[in-house]
Amino acid sequence: MSLDDLKYVKVKTHPTARNQAVSTQPLLAGSIVLSNQAFATVLFENQKGRRCDHCLVLSETLRKCSGCASCCYCDANCQTRHWPSHKKLCKRWNSFASSNEFQALPPHERLDCVLLSYFASPLSANDQLAIFKSLLPGPTHHSPPPTCTPVDGADGLYDRFGNNNFTIHSHLNSFAHGIFPLASRLFNHSCTPNAAARYKLVRGQAVTMEVVALRDIAEGEEICIPYLDPALLQTRQQIFQLTYGFQCTCISCEGLKSVGPIPDVPQDPARLAALEYRLRTFIGVDDLEHCVLRTKPITQSLPSEIRCFLKEDYIEHLSGVFSQSSHDGPYDRALDSGTTLLAMYLLIYPENYPQIGMHALELAKTAWNASMPMNDIVRRQHAMAQVRACLSVSRRILGLYGPEGDGGGPLAEITTLQQLVDQEG
Ligand SMILES: *[C@@H]1O[C@H](CO)[C@@H](O)[C@H](O)[C@H]1NC(C)=O
Ligand SMILES: *[C@@H]1O[C@H](CO)[C@@H](O)[C@H](O)[C@H]1NC(C)=O
Ligand SMILES: *[C@@H]1O[C@H](CO)[C@@H](O)[C@H](O)[C@H]1NC(C)=O
Ligand SMILES: [Zn+2]
Ligand SMILES: [Zn+2]
Ligand SMILES: [Zn+2]
Numbered sequence: 323m324s325l326d327d328l329k330y331v332k333v334k335t336h337p338t339a340r341n342q343a344v345s346t347q348p349l350l351a352g353s354i355v356l357s358n359q360a361f362a363t364v365l366f367e368n369q370k371g372r373r374c375d376h377c378l379v380l381s382e383t384l385r386k387c388s389g390c391a392s393c394c395y396c397d398a399n400c401q402t403r404h405w406p407s408h409k410k411l412c413k414r415w416n417s418f419a420s421s422n423e424f425q426a427l428p429p430h431e432r433l434d435c436v437l438l439s440y441f442a443s444p445l446s447a448n449d450q451l452a453i454f455k456s457l458l459p460g461p462t463h464h465s466p467p468p469t470c471t472p473v474d475g476a477d478g479l480y481d482r483f484g485n486n487n488f489t490i491h492s493h494l495n496s497f498a499h500g501i502f503p504l505a506s507r508l509f510n511h512s513c514t515p516n517a518a519a520r521y522k523l524v525r526g527q528a529v530t531m532e533v534v535a536l537r538d539i540a541e542g543e544e545i546c547i548p549y550l551d552p553a554l555l556q557t558r559q560q561i562f563q564l565t566y567g568f569q570c571t572c573i574s575c576e577g578l579k580s581v582g583p584i585p586d587v588p589q590d591p592a593r594l595a596a597l598e599y600r601l602r603t604f605i606g607v608d609d610l611e612h613c614v615l616r617t618k619p620i621t622q623s624l625p626s627e628i629r630c631f632l633k634e635d636y637i638e639h640l641s642g643v644f645s646q647s648s649h650d651g652p653y654d655r656a657l658d659s660g661t662t663l664l665a666m667y668l669l670i671y672p673e674n675y676p677q678i679g680m681h682a683l684e685l686a687k688t689a690w691n692a693s694m695p696m697n698d699i700v701r702r703q704h705a706m707a708q709v710r711a712c713l714s715v716s717r718r719i720l721g722l723y724g725p726e727g728d729g730g731g732p733l734a735e736i737t738t739l740q741q742l743v744d745q746e747g
Pocket of ligand 3: 648650691
């Protein structure tokens, strides 16, 4: 796959401005803009032995490589396909992995060691390697970590690691890192992107990244993906500077700049509750049963008393409160904090962002749990209406994003919960 074989996206060059990846035709929300098979992948340490090192599929009957006993495969096919890139590491891996030099590295650099080692193998000499080498290096030079086997030009390659980083996820939970040169080459970042990556796992094949349109995209429009979670409202600019060497000027960043310094979140519980209520009504989600989920990008028209919520540690705190109370109760607290969090998501994420759909599903489950011990028929009907409303939002958004990674997951959970709700009548 090279830049010339692309169908829905092309690189628009400009004599003075930067290159942009733009759509070659109008694209509907949910369509796949690009499929890009991984050049190299590495499992997180806690996934080793649970997933195949070639195709990353989960399996309970993996077979260990008899050479190193470190890599595991579904079967002989996966092992054979992985061998060209594994060959050089296999023999030396155990002594390298137990060396002080390797042991002293932080976990993400250990992953980099493995990824960098892929560049040592002859199979690497393909289109994707050429594309990878053509990527822009990050703004700061770091010496490459040690590799298990010598890699030509490791310095120049490593300079392209930090800013060409993809975390592979299943059901939006991260489990591996990967290099996808074509996707790196094409898509710039936006905190309010019109596309996002999902990962397709097929037994026997290298993982494929699919870039999905989150909304309808016009012909010639630039296609952007998020390089990091836009919820990092304050730290994200710093990360752009340090890791990518640019300043983000998307509408969310411009909006955030226009509201100026963010006041502190009030300490007084009554005052805080009143402001949270104000936030939910401003976004239009206070009544979950009838809420119309519309994203509202941050702008200067955000009322000044609720600007205090634009602190990323508030979002983090709120999601902690929600996840704890949604599992252990009390459910009033869970529904309350979960609805406020939904309002925040609509403020910071773009339309159809998968995290909004995931959160709506969690809210549906919470409302379902809350409805269970209720004898009061009116309150119970109200709770069921909330479940239905959240489920329908979740189905729409996650259905558009499509299935990702392992089987089951949120789409299956939606179907199960929907059946339970339908039985209630
Ligand atoms: C991913 O990003 C982190 C943080 O910037 C960096 O340390 C690491 O080298 C990157 N890894 C890859 C595979 O790009
Ligand atoms: C990506 O977009 C940012 C603005 O958001 C811009 O500053 C940067 O130059 C762009 N990067 C490339 C490689 O085009
Ligand atoms: C709902 O109840 C189930 C079973 O009691 C529990 O496992 C789960 O954590 C609860 N909360 C959510 C959000 O699913
Ligand atoms: Zn496999
Ligand atoms: Zn081996
Ligand atoms: Zn931005």
